[in-house]
Amino acid sequence: MSEVVELERVTRKYNYSTRAGGRGTKGEVIALADISMTISKGEIIGLLGPNGAGKTTLIKIISTVLLPTSGSVKVLGFDIVRDAPRVRQRIGIVFGGERGLYGRLTVRENLEYWSAMYRVPRSEACKRIPRLLERIGLASQEQTPFDRLSKGMKQRVHLARGLLNDPELVIMDEPTSGMDPVAAREFRELVRELCLDGRTILLATHDMVEAERLCNRVALIDHGRIRGIEDPKSIGQWLTAYGRIEACVDDCDVSVEGFSEIPGVSQIEMIGDGWVRIHTSSEEATASLMRLLVNSGVTSVRTSRPSLEEVYLQVIGDRGLTV
Amino acid sequence: MSDILSGVVLQLRLFRRVPGNLLIFMTVPFFSLIFLSAARSHGDHVVSPREILAPVLMGFWLVGCQIAEMVVSYERAYGTLEIIVAAPARFTWVVTGRVLTVALLGIVTLLEVIVMSRVAFGIAVTVYHPTVFILGLLATILASAGTSTIMTAVFLAVRGARRYVNTLGYPFYILAGVLVPITFLPSPLRPLADPIYLYWSGNVLYGSLGRASIRDPELSLVMIVLLACASYAAGNLLIRKVIDRMRASGEIGLG
Numbered sequence: 001m002s003e004v005v006e007l008e009r010v011t012r013k014y015n016y017s018t019r020a021g022g023r024g025t026k027g028e029v030i031a032l033a034d035i036s037m038t039i040s041k042g043e044i045i046g047l048l049g050p051n052g053a054g055k056t057t058l059i060k061i062i063s064t065v066l067l068p069t070s071g072s073v074k075v076l077g078f079d080i081v082r083d084a085p086r087v088r089q090r091i092g093i094v095f096g097g098e099r100g101l102y103g104r105l106t107v108r109e110n111l112e113y114w115s116a117m118y119r120v121p122r123s124e125a126c127k128r129i130p131r132l133l134e135r136i137g138l139a140s141q142e143q144t145p146f147d148r149l150s151k152g153m154k155q156r157v158h159l160a161r162g163l164l165n166d167p168e169l170v171i172m173d174e175p176t177s178g179m180d181p182v183a184a185r186e187f188r189e190l191v192r193e194l195c196l197d198g199r200t201i202l203l204a205t206h207d208m209v210e211a212e213r214l215c216n217r218v219a220l221i222d223h224g225r226i227r228g229i230e231d232p233k234s235i236g237q238w239l240t241a242y243g244r245i246e247a248c249v250d251d252c253d254v255s256v257e258g259f260s261e262i263p264g265v266s267q268i269e270m271i272g273d274g275w276v277r278i279h280t281s282s283e284e285a286t287a288s289l290m291r292l293l294v295n296s297g298v299t300s301v302r303t304s305r306p307s308l309e310e311v312y313l314q315v316i317g318d319r320g321l322t323v
Numbered sequence: 324m325s326d327i328l329s330g331v332v333l334q335l336r337l338f339r340r341v342p343g344n345l346l347i348f349m350t351v352p353f354f355s356l357i358f359l360s361a362a363r364s365h366g367d368h369v370v371s372p373r374e375i376l377a378p379v380l381m382g383f384w385l386v387g388c389q390i391a392e393m394v395v396s397y398e399r400a401y402g403t404l405e406i407i408v409a410a411p412a413r414f415t416w417v418v419t420g421r422v423l424t425v426a427l428l429g430i431v432t433l434l435e436v437i438v439m440s441r442v443a444f445g446i447a448v449t450v451y452h453p454t455v456f457i458l459g460l461l462a463t464i465l466a467s468a469g470t471s472t473i474m475t476a477v478f479l480a481v482r483g484a485r486r487y488v489n490t491l492g493y494p495f496y497i498l499a500g501v502l503v504p505i506t507f508l509p510s511p512l513r514p515l516a517d518p519i520y521l522y523w524s525g526n527v528l529y530g531s532l533g534r535a536s537i538r539d540p541e542l543s544l545v546m547i548v549l550l551a552c553a554s555y556a557a558g559n560l561l562i563r564k565v566i567d568r569m570r571a572s573g574e575i576g577l578g
Contacts (some may be wrong), residue, residue: 006340063409117407119325
C-alpha cells in the first residue's frame, strides 16, 4: 500500500458560546472544510498556513486526538475513529516547545515512560533508547532532567520520543519553533534521515525555509481549506506560469514602461539597485523580452522563480497579525 | 498490567524528583498534634481511637484528592495528556497505577500518627483486633484509590481543579463521622454517611483500637470494598467518557 494517509471530505467544526452583557451567544466555527488529500509512503509533506488556518486541527485529527465532524480519515489503511488503537501503534507525534515531556524527569526516564505508553516491550526499549539517544546526539545527556536541556536538545528528545515505537508515520507540529538557526538545521537533517529510513512525515510549520528545504510537497492551508498542494520547487508556477526575468537596467538606454507593451508580460516591479523583475505568462513573451533586453544593451540578466514565501504571501495574503 | 506498573513507576519518580509533592504528608502530624492536644486540654486521660486515627482517615482522603488534582494538573501543564490520549496505552490504567501508589503511601500517615502519639503524648497505640484492622486498612487503601479515580475524572471535566480540592475535605469528614460520631448529626443527614467509605473505615479502624468487640465488622469491610469497586469502576467509565467528550468537542489540544 502506498497511501499512508487518506483524507476524504474531512470537516471539523467547533461549537462556541460567549456571554457578554448578560446575553449568551452560541455559534459554530468551521476549522476544516471539506479537506481531501492523500499522503504517500516516504513523503515529507508540509502543512503551511497562518495561525488559525486549521493545521493543528488537521494534525490532531490524523493523530486520533480529535474526532472529525464529518468525512473519513484513514492512516495506513485504518480508520482513525473505528481503528484508533491500531493507528496509534503506528504513528509518532513530535511537538514543538516545552510540552509533551515531564520536565523534572531525566531524558532516560521520560523515554522509558513513553516506551511503555507505546507498548514497546521493555527488553526492546532497553536497546532502542540508547540507539535513539545516540542518533540524536544526546547519549551523554540521558541522566539530565528534561527541564535543564537547551531548546534544541529538548526538541531532539521530542523527536526521540516520537520514534520510540518505530512509527511508519511521524507527525510533527512546529518542531523547530523557537530554535536557533544552527539547531534548526541539525534538526532538519535528522528529519531528512528519517525519510531515508522510509518513514512518512507530516510537518506543520510556519517556516517557509523549512518547508522549502524539507518537503516533497507543500499544502497551503487557509481558513480550513487547502488552497493547493505542490512540490515546493514548482509551487512558483502558481504565481507565474512561465518565468520571471530580472535585469539590471541602470546604465542602459531602455524604458521599463516599454516592457509592458510586450504581449504576455504580466507584471513589472523594481527590486532595487537598478534591477527590474518582469513576470511573463508565455514562452513567446519570454523570448520577445530577452530580445528586447539584448538589443537595448542590457548585459546583466538572470531568471528566478518565486520563493515559497512569495507564493504564501500571494495566496494566503499578508495579514500582519490578523488571524 | 504494564500500564498500571508504568503509572506506579511514573508516580514514584515524580515524587523523587519533585519532593514538594510529598508535602501533603506533613499535614497529618499537625492534625494529630491538634486533636491529641485538644483531648488532653479537656483533661481526657484516655484518648479515644477517633482522636488518634481521625488524622489517618483525613490523610487518606487528602492524598486521594491531591493525587487526582496532581495527575490532571501535571498532565495539562506538561502537555502530556494529549500524547497519552494518542498513545496505545490506556490512560485509565496509568491513572490506576498512580492513584494506587499514592493510596499505598497513605499508610505513611498511620506511621506518622503512631510516632506523634508516642513521642509527643506518650500514648502507645494498641490494636486489639489486628486482623480487622489490617483488612480495614487494605480496604481503605483500595477505596481511597477508587475515590481518586472518580476525582480524576471530575478534575478532567472541570478546569481549575486546584480550587475545588480544598473544599472537598471537611464536609466529608463531618458527614462520614470522621471527626465526631454521626449520631451528633441531625437524623436526616445520617444516611449521607453510607456512600462515603470513610464512615465504614472509621467503624473498623476506630473499633480495632477498642477492647470491646466491633459492631458488624464484616458489613463494614464489605461496604468499603464495594464502595472501592464502585468508585473505581465509575471513575474509569467517567474518565473514558470525559476524554471521548473532549475528543469530540475539541477541548483536548495538542499545543
